[in-house]
Amino acid sequence: MKQKPIFFTIVFSLLGLFFLGMHQDLIALSNFSLPAPERENANIAQTILTVTPTPTTTATTAITATPTANATSTLTATPAQTATLTPTTTNTATATATKTASPTATQTPTPTATATEMPTTTNTPTATPTNAPPSISQIDDQVIDEDTSTGAIPFTIADEDTPANSLVVTAVSNNQVLVPNANIFLGGSDGNRTITITPVDNKNGSAMITVTVSDGSAQSSTNFSLQVNSVNDPPFLDLNGAGGGTGFSTTFATSGGPVQITGGGLQILDADNPQIASATVVITNLLNGSAEILSANTAGTGISANYNSGVLTLNGLNSIANYETVLRSITYQNNSTTPNLADRQIAFSVNDGTTSSNTAVSTVAISDARIKITITPATQTIASGGSAIFVINVQNMGNTSLNYVSVYDALALDCNNYWNALSPGETRNYSCNRTNVTTDFLNQAFVSGQDPLGNNVFSSDTAWVEVENPNVTIVKGPFTQTVRRGDPVNFDILVLNTSSTVDLINVEVIDPLTPDCNRTGNHIFSNLDAGAEVVYDCSLDTVSAAFTNVITITGKNILTNDIVEDSSVAYVELLDLAVDIQASPRELPTPGGPITFTVTISNPGSVDVSLLSLSSERLGDLANPANILIQNNDCDEINSIIIPANGGNVSCTFISTFNELPGNYPVQVTAVAEDSSGAEIRAEATATIEILDTDFELQLKSNRETIPAPSGIISFTIDILNNSSTSSVVLNSLTASEIGSLDGQGSCMLPQQIDTQSVYSCTYSTEIYGNINDIHVQTASAAGSSSSGHSVSASDTLTLLFIDPEKYNVMLPLIGYKTFPPGEPNDRPCTAYYINPNTTYSTFLPDDTDDWYVFDMPKNGSAEIKLTEFTPYFGQISVWTDDNCVNIDAADMLGFNGNFEPTKTISLSNLIADTRYYIWVSNDDNQTYTTPYKLYVDVP
Secondary structure: OOOOOEEEEEEOOOOOOOEEEOOOOOOOOOOEEOOOOOOOOOOOOEEEEEEOOOOOEEEEEEEEEEOOOOOOOEEEEOOOOOOEEEOOOOOOEEEEEEEEEEEOOOOOOOOEEEEOOOOOOOOOOOOOOOOOOOEEOOOOOEEEEOOOOOOOEEEEEEOOOOOHHHOEEEEEEOOOOOOOHHHEEEEEEOOEEEEEEOOOOOOOEEEEEEEEEEOOOOEEEEEEEEEEEOOOOOOEEEOOOOOOOOOEEEEEEOOOOOEEOOOOOOEEEOOOOOEEEEEEEEEOOOOOHHHEEEEOOOOOOOOEEEEEOOEEEEEEEEEHHHHHHHHHOOEEEEOOOOOOOOOEEEEEEEEOOOOEOOOEEEEEEEEOOOEEEEEEOOEEEEOOOEEEEEEEEEEEOOOOOEEEEEEEEOOOHHHOEEEEEEOOOOEEEEEEEEEEEOOOEEEEEEEEEEOOOOOEEEEEEEEEEEEOOOOEEEEEEOOEEEEEOOOOEEEEEEEEEOOOOOOEEEEEEEOOOOHHHOEOOOOOOOOEOOOOEEEEEEEEOOOOOOEEEEEEEEEEEOOOOOEEEEEEEEEEEEEOOEEEEEEEOOEEOOOOEEEEEEEEEEEOOOOOEEEEEEEEOOOEEOOOOOOOOOEOOOHHHOOOOEEOOOOEEEEEEEEEEEOOOOEEEEEEEEEEEEOOOOOEEEEEEEEEEEEOOOOEEEEEEEOOOEEEOOEEEEEEEEEEEEOOOOOOEEEEEEEEOOOEEOOOOOOOOOOEEEOOOEEEEEEEEEEEEOOOOOEEEEEEEEEEEEOOOOEEEEEEEEEEEEEOOOOOOOOOOOOOOOOOOOOOOOOOHHHOEEOOOOOOEEEEOOOOOEEEEEEEOOOOEEEEEEEEOOOOOOEEEEEEEOOOHHHOOHHHEEEEEOOOOOOEEEEEEEEOOOOEEEEEEEEOOOOOOOOOEEEEEEOO
């Protein structure tokens, strides 16, 4: 270990004691005996003793000195040595030092010193160097908002002994909950340093930050406060709980039922609010219109749910737990027979009454499991006892794999089959047969499969097998024909007895699907001679679906009574087309809003069709890209497109703007298509756009405007106006303040229907109590529903003043009745000059008798009217109110000031918003003053 010199400072005093200071690594205290000086006023002497220790020795030294004069001396001693004190004066002093060392040695040093005192001489003391602490600049107090950082706050450090880049800076917080030390970041270099503080998320309050700089031996600190202001944190929504991200994914199967679209661990977090006010769930890409449905179970929560056009809204201030329960219950359902297979993006958000959460998205894949089976040939003729051979084709027509695919044929068991799985688009073909066929039959094969979600799908097909019978033949034609939905279908029937020798009796024709073709009982050919041929026609009035029509004839051999039989088949194909138009929104509160239309054209028929045109009587050719009546149109891309049979569909969208007056406006679209033979089919659909007209107004009137205190019975009249030109209104609520429901009060009765542009009026009376100068506010409110299905409401308010029952008129002092000279711009209430509250007007002159001004209260409350620098000695200011400026009289006065000072003030309270108040400045003095006065209406 390196030895360090030890510096002692001995301070002599008149009491004979001294203080011994030292450098670090050694502590020593010495007692020093010193007699009183020989002369009065002798100076105190200071002696510097320097001792160099050995590593293993601890020494305590006692020194006794007897100075005889002023002296400043330096004594140097080492352990086990003699110390010599050399004075700088000629006087003598004796000093003895004894030192004991431990623990490895015991020594008794006896240093002696001889001092020569020079009374007039003072030696210069030896300075002992010290380590000065580093310095740090003051840091200002900081104020930030919750969930933010301070940014880099600069400060400086310095040390006269140590380079700045060698100084160590630390910082601590006295509030570890708000600001953990780990969230304090120090930066910078040399003497320019920074501190950055990031409080814990969603925490607020205050913390004291202490920043310390150290050179290794000494240190300095500075403190500053950090105030973190509370802010409203938005709620956070996670649809899958513990899963990654905030979204959720699931699959809806067309072959199954509604599917839940949130996870069981759905979670809502809100750092500063335990309740949620509302939630919104939106299908952002609604592709099948009203066929797509969102549902929620709100039972037992008090939360209301409403679904319309792809938007599910939850309302009602309620606990986070209840909203989590309801959101977890939400399901998606698509009832379209030909759904668009694009994934649906369903956006979720919640609102705590102030701010909305993040948007979390549930992605719903559409699994459209479909399977098809085809039997060929569709018809075949074989000899009696022969075999019917079939080719079975099974195809996965959907967008998802199918498991456990099974084919079942009850009449041709050889056609039964099974596969574990069938991929989308995959086809299986095979041959099968039925042997020893003796009679005609209709063979029907079924196929079934299961999608990955466990839902089953089915399909079937038929084939006709005809066995030759030499005795009787029936033919139904045409063999195939195509008919539009709703049209009739006609058939020609040929019956032939093929025998040239044997007659047939009890001949009957049975056609279950076309009863008009039946021939039973005693009919024209119930007895069919040998070789005879009969032709007749029959029909089905309305075709609603494609079908296979089998007709059967039976007869009895007149000789043997054997039954003979024959059948024939005819196929009827359906030419059909369907169109759907959806508008979003369907209602506009005012003209001029854009409407997005979605048109879906589907083919429920059994033959493919080609789209020829898509048009609207209102909006023109929707397939024309140059149509200026629509925007963002992609319907021009579907012209001439082939729409497959049995549910194929196409969709397109466009936007149109409606600027019409309130009313209902139907938008009809017409689609025209044709089959391969050129037969056309058309379909129409209409979406009605409503521009709302809810001009609903209530007017409240009374039979008087003042009430003699303390009470009076006032009669009120309510006029309810339905100004709508398109919608009637059913009035089902009518209330008044202090009374409540007016149903049955006076002439008021509910409910009431108010036709378009009509008025319903009724009157009621009530007694009102108050003191002189009290103002009573009476409010009436009405509510109902319009015939367009919307809620309407209106209200009106009037005020009544309580007056002195002995004074029904107020005469202002110094103001008599005046005739207003004609021609002045503002000498009457009805020509009053309009002024704005909280604005100083300083250009008005008191050069006439009367000046009237008027202002409107911007809100309910008080006002102070100030008239200043008013020169006329005899003058006044007063404030009045009345709905009709012509009828202002003394009862309408609210206040006046007629003092003889140039400043006149009137303070008013309980003023009503949007009410007109009149100010009358009168001059009873001469009208020769030319100094403007100032007028100011102060509305706090």
